[in-house]
Amino acid sequence: QPKAFLFDLDGVIVDTAHFHYQAWRRLANEKLGFDISEEFNESLKGVSRTESLERILAHGNVTLDAATKDAYATLKNDWYTELIHKMVPDDILPGVSEFLEKTRLAGIKIGLGSVSKNAIPILERIGILNAFDTIIDGTKITKGKPDPEVFLKGAEALGVVPEECVVFEDAVAGIEAAHRAGMKTVGIGLPSILTKADVVLANLNNLQIAELQNSLFSE
Ligand code: BG6
Ligand code: MG
Numbered sequence: 001q002p003k004a005f006l007f008d009l010d011g012v013i014v015d016t017a018h019f020h021y022q023a024w025r026r027l028a029n030e031k032l033g034f035d036i037s038e039e040f041n042e043s044l045k046g047v048s049r050t051e052s053l054e055r056i057l058a059h060g061n062v063t064l065d066a067a068t069k070d071a072y073a074t075l076k077n078d079w080y081t082e083l084i085h086k087m088v089p090d091d092i093l094p095g096v097s098e099f100l101e102k103t104r105l106a107g108i109k110i111g112l113g114s115v116s117k118n119a120i121p122i123l124e125r126i127g128i129l130n131a132f133d134t135i136i137d138g139t140k141i142t143k144g145k146p147d148p149e150v151f152l153k154g155a156e157a158l159g160v161v162p163e164e165c166v167v168f169e170d171a172v173a174g175i176e177a178a179h180r181a182g183m184k185t186v187g188i189g190l191p192s193i194l195t196k197a198d199v200v201l202a203n204l205n206n207l208q209i210a211e212l213q214n215s216l217f218s219e
Helices: 016-032 049-059 066-084 096-105 119-125 149-158 172-181 209-217
Strands: 004-007 109-113 134-136 165-169 184-188 199-201
Touching: 004 149, 016 049, 016 066, 049 066, 066 119, 096 109, 109 149, 119 134, 134 149, 149 165, 149 172, 165 172, 172 184, 184 209, 199 209
Parallel strands: 004 109, 004 165, 109 134, 165 184, 184 199
Antiparallel strands: none
């Protein structure tokens, strides 16, 4: 039986995955001289800011010195911050608030496991900071997904073992991180992309905990 649910933020609780893509795409277009596709963007999901820039540069065969990389990562984050500034509680993805409520009522602990350094301001903006028993974000970890650190720290903070955790993730790197941590996974998105997830759903809308328990923990 699950004792804790660990939620990724970007792309699971809010549609900020799209804002990350928009901001990286703008940087590629305006500063690097190439475009990045939505398909390539899948490989950036769940990956830290600096590692994302490295992947984009490698993708476009561009080499930059450390100072320029730093400046570009900051510029991307400035553009991203402008986008998230407009967010309101209505931007919480369908079914998320209800599912968090059901989770709480079922006595299951709730953690956030995100590599983003913008997690807390986003949760504040959308008004659900208090829904979480623990928040592990980019300021608390040294290794991004697919390293399992973020989820292992979440389990530890909640006082549960990994086998009792279910991770909700929209990123290929995040599903890998969860499995490396020894946890069950619910992919949020397309089965064709999240091929390694134990279960894949389009979103959390109308999700029943009993139903999930059956598909993840029976036999
Ligand atoms: C992850 C996103 O949640 O956070 C990535 O999926 C992003 O796209 C990463 O690069 C780091 O976020 P931030 O907000 O610290 O730049
Ligand atoms: Mg995500």
